[in-house]
Amino acid sequence: MNMQNTTETSGFAGRWVSYREEIKVLDATIRDGGLMNDSKFDDRTVKAVYDACVEAGIDYMEIGYKASKKVFARDRFGAWRFCDEADIRRIVGDNPSALKISVMADAEKTDYHNDILPKEQSVIDMVRVATYIHQIPTALDMIKDANDKGYETCVNLMSVSNVLERELDMALEMISTCEAKAICLVDSFGALYSEQIDYLMDKYLRYAKASGKEVGVHMHNNLQLGFSNTIQGIVKGANFLDATIGGLGRGAGNCPMELLLRFLHNPKYNVRPVLKCLQEAIEPMREELGWGFSVPYMLTGFMNRHPRSAIAWNDSPEKDDLVAFYDKIIVDEEA
């Protein structure tokens, strides 16, 4: 557990071999992984992840998206794109555990006034609002709505590597006034190096701490930096960490839970149930879903672009022609 620049100074908590108690871990396996299969996980898989999270001592499980049925066709997407109360309860019952259940609500893609129930009718504990820079007012209204209904809230500002600094400052200033408990630094394209994480963490912490919020990190693995950038966030003071079992997630995937838990050194976490779930429920999906580091994802990371062109390339007959994708992406601005 890495302790440089921690705000904690008491006792042994600032030492390498100790741990930082404030840190919370969120499992985003089903939510982020759902971007590789239109959220069509079978119940057995979702239950396996839930059981692993409970047994591993993980703090939050993000079980899917709360997407609008007006925007997303019910017959094209699986249950975990919508997270109806009955679907969640089929997996977690009344969730008699210390694990909190989170859902992600995308700005402009969520019918939040109708689809997010009052907390007393729901087994959901937290609503995480994901927003692009141009959707901040909508996101803030969504956070207020969820907060008023009784939920914990959190906000993920996406694609920060493509946001102009002046606008980022304005956005963080606005977000710092809202009810969210944490603001997440999100490297949507897996394009950031540690030095950039340092710079952005300083900025996020400045706004967050002044308004009593935590900073979270959500990192992608396009440059094989998903885990190390999460560590870098921790070193700088992030206390809200996203990871996924086996790194399952869009494109190159995420910070792997099995690596993160061991790093944290907190005895409440246990890596064995995560490995069991990885082996029995996650790895069997790898060939079909195709997440994880590969050269095309590296190249979209280099170019600071959405991975969609790499996802398409990896699904095409040319997938092994790495040089052709390289030539395409450096020639074609829209690749």
Place this chain on the structure above:
Amino acid sequence: MNMQNTTETSGFAGRWVSYREEIKVLDATIRDGGLMNDSKFDDRTVKAVYDACVEAGIDYMEIGYKASKKVFARDRFGAWRFCDEADIRRIVGDNPSALKISVMADAEKTDYHNDILPKEQSVIDMVRVATYIHQIPTALDMIKDANDKGYETCVNLMSVSNVLERELDMALEMISTCEAKAICLVDSFGALYSEQIDYLMDKYLRYAKASGKEVGVHMHNNLQLGFSNTIQGIVKGANFLDATIGGLGRGAGNCPMELLLRFLHNPKYNVRPVLKCLQEAIEPMREELGWGFSVPYMLTGFMNRHPRSAIAWNDSPEKDDLVAFYDKIIVDEEA
């Protein structure tokens, strides 16, 4: 190119979007990869790596080991375990390029007085001596021998994550008196986190700089930190960097060359020939050689152990039983 704590201060070299001219990159694909196939690469593969290194602007290519034929059976190992002059010249001719050729000489496993020819009879440019902490006097004699014969020299102190601090200080003090141009920080077991890299880099730099040497880094990928720990070394001041194409190397493999070159921002480097070699010569070997991140390698990394038990597990019929390997390695001290 990451510039924190660089010793360079002139012009733009200290800035993120610039680069550090002193940095040299060594390709260890055939040398380290040879630990996965007893150095049995065919000529076509070695030539593909050589051509890629030349075209990519890489500074050194480590073409194999200079192993003693008394210790290593000639019929069990391929040519690149011994690097006879005729074998090297079959690939590189008189090496009419800016690329320098390196060989690795392991302490106690090299018949260096006989097998390392005077420089004027060899196309080799550098001899890198690899040593465990208990072999330092032998290593220093090997470096002197190679230096006297006219070669550049470098020293890799292996398995530093298992060396007691008092002995490491003694070793670095001794090494700092030798003729080597660089001392390599080697994370043999892929067990180190960035904070540990920081601490060790400070120590290595203290000894190296006082004696006019550079510090190098050689990182393994057991915890998906091969690339990021190389970056961390650069941030701290390492100017001599090991990488391999596709990360090919023992167990979880090494820092991937294709990631490193792009990070460095030096216009003399070109990633396209590396991708071509990766596609045509390296990836076709992946299934048979089986290098790269996997959970068993992660677990030996966690335990700060040699990857041999994980290599054996990955070759066994139980390879997909991750929990069984976890149970084995935490129960069996010798796993």
